[in-house]
Amino acid sequence: xxxxxxxxxxxxxxxxxxxxxxxxxxxxxxxxxxxxxxxxxxxxxxxxxxxxxxxxxxxxxxxxxxxxxxxxxxxxxxxxxxxxxxxxxxxxxxxxxxxxxxxxxxxxxxxxxxxxxxxxxxxxxxxxxxxxxxxxxxxxxxxxxxxxxxxxxxxxxxxxxxxxxxxxxxxxxxxxxxxxxxxxxxxxxxxxxxxxxxxxxxxxxxxxxxxxxxxxxxxxxx
Amino acid sequence: xxxxxxxxxxxxxxxxxxxxxxxxxxxxxxxxxxxxxxxxxxxxxxxxxxxxxxxxxxxxxxxxxxxxxxxxxxxxxxxxxxxxxxxxxxxxxxxxxxxxxxxxxxxxxxxxxxxxxxxxxxxxxxxxxxxxxxxxxxxxxxxxxxxxxxxxxxxxxxxxxxxxxxxxxxxxxxxxxxxxxxxxxxxxxxxxxxxxxxxxxxxxxxxxxxxxxxxxxxxxxxxxxxxxxxxxxxxxxxxxxxxxxxxxxxxxxxxxxxxxxxxxxxxxxxxxxxxxxxxxxxxxxxxxxxxxxxxxxxxxxxxxxxxxxxxxxxxxxxxxxxxxxxxxxxxxxxxxxxxxxxxxxxxxxxxxxxxxxx
Numbered sequence: 001x002x003x004x005x006x007x008x009x010x011x012x013x014x015x016x017x018x019x020x021x022x023x024x025x026x027x028x029x030x031x032x033x034x035x036x037x038x039x040x041x042x043x044x045x046x047x048x049x050x051x052x053x054x055x056x057x058x059x060x061x062x063x064x065x066x067x068x069x070x071x072x073x074x075x076x077x078x079x080x081x082x083x084x085x086x087x088x089x090x091x092x093x094x095x096x097x098x099x100x101x102x103x104x105x106x107x108x109x110x111x112x113x114x115x116x117x118x119x120x121x122x123x124x125x126x127x128x129x130x131x132x133x134x135x136x137x138x139x140x141x142x143x144x145x146x147x148x149x150x151x152x153x154x155x156x157x158x159x160x161x162x163x164x165x166x167x168x169x170x171x172x173x174x175x176x177x178x179x180x181x182x183x184x185x186x187x188x189x190x191x192x193x194x195x196x197x198x199x200x201x202x203x204x205x206x207x208x209x210x211x212x213x214x215x216x217x218x219x220x221x222x
Numbered sequence: 223x224x225x226x227x228x229x230x231x232x233x234x235x236x237x238x239x240x241x242x243x244x245x246x247x248x249x250x251x252x253x254x255x256x257x258x259x260x261x262x263x264x265x266x267x268x269x270x271x272x273x274x275x276x277x278x279x280x281x282x283x284x285x286x287x288x289x290x291x292x293x294x295x296x297x298x299x300x301x302x303x304x305x306x307x308x309x310x311x312x313x314x315x316x317x318x319x320x321x322x323x324x325x326x327x328x329x330x331x332x333x334x335x336x337x338x339x340x341x342x343x344x345x346x347x348x349x350x351x352x353x354x355x356x357x358x359x360x361x362x363x364x365x366x367x368x369x370x371x372x373x374x375x376x377x378x379x380x381x382x383x384x385x386x387x388x389x390x391x392x393x394x395x396x397x398x399x400x401x402x403x404x405x406x407x408x409x410x411x412x413x414x415x416x417x418x419x420x421x422x423x424x425x426x427x428x429x430x431x432x433x434x435x436x437x438x439x440x441x442x443x444x445x446x447x448x449x450x451x452x453x454x455x456x457x458x459x460x461x462x463x464x465x466x467x468x469x470x471x472x473x474x475x476x477x478x479x480x481x482x483x484x485x486x487x488x489x490x491x492x493x494x495x496x497x498x499x500x501x502x503x504x505x506x507x508x509x510x511x512x513x514x515x516x517x518x519x520x521x522x523x524x525x526x527x528x529x530x531x532x533x534x535x536x537x538x539x540x541x542x543x544x545x546x547x548x549x550x551x552x553x554x555x556x557x558x559x560x561x562x563x564x565x566x567x568x569x570x571x572x573x574x575x576x577x578x579x580x
Contacts, residue, residue, distance in 0.1 A: 023247075030255035033553070034264040036368040040546035041531060041539055110556070111526055113352045119535035121350055130525030131564035137557050138566055148251060156244045163236040 005168065006176030008068035014061045015173060018054065022096070025050055026148050048103075049116040055100035062093065074167045085157065088150055095147040101125075102143060106136035263372055265550035269558065271375040272551075276327015280562035280570045281519075284555040286340050286356075288331055289323030290418075290464050291521025294475065294512040296345060302482060302507035305439045306431035308536030309347050311507055318345045320512065321523040322418040322467065325358075332460035337412035339463070341423040341445065342528035343510070351534035354526075356548070357423035357445065360412070363494035364405040368547035374399075401495040413454040417466045419476045420452035427530065427548075428491040428540040431482070440485035440540060442498065445478040445510055467515050478510040492541040525563075527556035 007015070025047065032043035073082050107114045108124035110133040115121045126132060162170035168179040230236060252258040256266075272284040279287060295315045302311030310316050320343045325336050338359055345353040365371050377395035378387045396402050415421055423445045430438040449470075456462055470476055483504045490496045518524050531539050531549040539545045561569040 027251065027254050030251060033550070034256040034262075034266065036263055036265055036268065036547035036550050038541065038543060038546050040550045044549075110560075112532065113350060115351070118538075119349075119351070123350075128525065130560040133525070134557060134560035134564040134566050134569075138561070152244050152248060155247070156240055159240040159243060163240060164230065164233070166230055 003069055003072040005071055005179060006172040007070055008064065011061070011064050011068060011070070012173055014057060014064060018057055018061065018096070021050060021054055021057070022147070023151070025054060025099075026144060026151075029144055048107075048114065051100045051103050052116055052122070054096065055104075058093070058096040058100075061096075065093075071168075071172045074165075074169065077167075088154060088157075091150055092147075092154065095143055095150065098143055099140070099147060102136055102140045106133060106140050109133040109136055263369055265547070265554045268368065268372055268375070268547065268551045269554045271372060272327050272555070273558075275375060275379055278570045279327070279329050280572045281559050282327075282329045283323075283559060284327050286323035286325055286342075287327050287329040288333075289321050289340075289518050289523075290467060291516040291518050291523035292320045292322060292467075292512045293514050293516070293522065294318060294320070294510065296480065296508055296510050298508040299506070301505050302431070305433060305441070305482070305484070305505075306536040307434040308353070308431075308534045309349050309351070310345055310353055310534060311536070316345045316347055318343045318510075319522045319526060320344070321518065321526070321528065322463070324463070333463045334414040334455045334457075334460070337409060337414045339415060339418055339421050339423075341418070341421075342523070342526075344523075344526050344528065344532075345534075347534055349534075352532055353534045353537060354528050354530060354532040355425055355443075356528040356530050356552075357425050357443075359415070359421040359423055360405065360408055360426075361424055361497055362404045362408065363426045363544065364402045365399060366401050366493045366495045367543050370399055370401070371544070371547070401493075404495055404497065416453045416455045416462060417449070417451075417470070418463055419449045419467065419470050420447055422446045423478075425530070426494045427542045427545050428485065428494075429533070430491075430538040430540055432536050432538055438538070440489065440491040441482050442485070443480060443482045445480055448477040448479070464515075464517075471512070471515055476512045478512075479506050480508050480510060481505070482507050492543065494542055494544050525560060527552050529553065 006012075028043045028047050028050070032040055032047060035043070073085060077085075104114060104122060105125045108126040109129050111128035113121050114124065158170055158173070161167055171178040249258065256262055256264045269284050276284065276287060283289075295317045296310065297315055298311050298313055300311070300313035302308075305311075320341060323340045323342070324331060324333060325338050325340065340356065340358045342356040343354070347353065365374055374395055377391045379391075380386055381388045396406060425443045428440050428442050431441050432438050481504050483498060483502050485491060485498060486502060489498045489502070516522065529549050529552045531545055533539065558569070562571075565571075
């Protein structure tokens, strides 16, 4: 087992920062398109620059994800559950990348200036075209619903790991020192495991892996 | 497979905690999105009411459906720069795509059916910013809040028996809304004009101009025509406005002056039903020059949402509650009509059995 026992601290910081911002973004989005109150203006004013920020953050996060190997899922998780965990994480990455791009393209196609502040704006991604706008606007809406549903599932699954399975998945994205389950391979004791600095675990990545991997590397559980 | 961890205690409560957390988040989302608050006034409900009164005309705006595209430029004289840092007010030209229209949701309504005309403009500034404004040929708006506007739409619903609004419902509405008095006084003497070119158009809502140093000034604007040959529309013709515009533009460009009125400290900036006293300082900040027109079905104004809250640096929205409602409702109308053009699933289709126009 050369996978670390927890996510890199930078990955954890990005995960929780983006979790708060993305949830805020979804609520801002669904609120601003319906409300006719004064909130409409300031929600709209937050939505665009926050979307641009999240786009930068997700690019950074992808780099962190590819640079630092995530911990493997518990070996005793059923294969189907493992598959759903891995697949849902790549769906989340895909949606986090797609939402800001679709939003930017949609405003461009609608002929709107993509204002990030009172004076600052992004160049258009596409030429103005009402029909393209309509398709992108609906795409933005339904991808947002899908993102929200995936987040609900992700949150439920994280709590399932924390409260029902009580394995090390939840601590691996929160406080790795709380991990309690003994390692499946009794190479190191639980005490040793909790004292391994994260960057030591990360060092394993550059080592040539001795046994040829018999299955694809584990996708992140975050 | 390794031995699973011992079964946790209070398993049922643990499942309940997970379910509650997920459900709570979902309900909060549903509430904010309006699905779980059916009585809240939303942009969609305002547009539904407009659509109910004017009928569904796929591809057309849900209000001010009948109109014509125009294009030209604004020649700033520099006088506005004292009060707003926007580039549009410096001396020089800013191109715009505009639209003249008649209120109501029916794109085939007779031009003489209402005494109001509107002018919308989208200025494209050289710095990439935009200024969009939708103006009307009346000095005040009938109501001051989105809720009252929605009630007015409901009171103006066509009676299924006559096809016209029920006068008693309208009377009751205006009785309950004394803020409509200024509009009613104006509309009593207003006549449908024979031309778009002879009308003045008022921005109605107040905005703030922002100086380079950040000082804000509450303003309203109005465009005043150079053409002085105003006349009532001809009887018996239902489409004279577009023809008149075409004829006039064939003879040369049409001009308006953009007049900006500065509020005194106590003037209401959040109430579009109240005019400001006539002695307020008013500046002529430049000339609007309209050079060409084009049918809206194929013209450049078709796919523009004239949302009056799309503003350049140097102009800001006021606290007028109509402005966010206009922005939200226009966006919904824009999505409906562009969706109809694109034939997205669920968009309204033209009903060939109810062709109202050749």
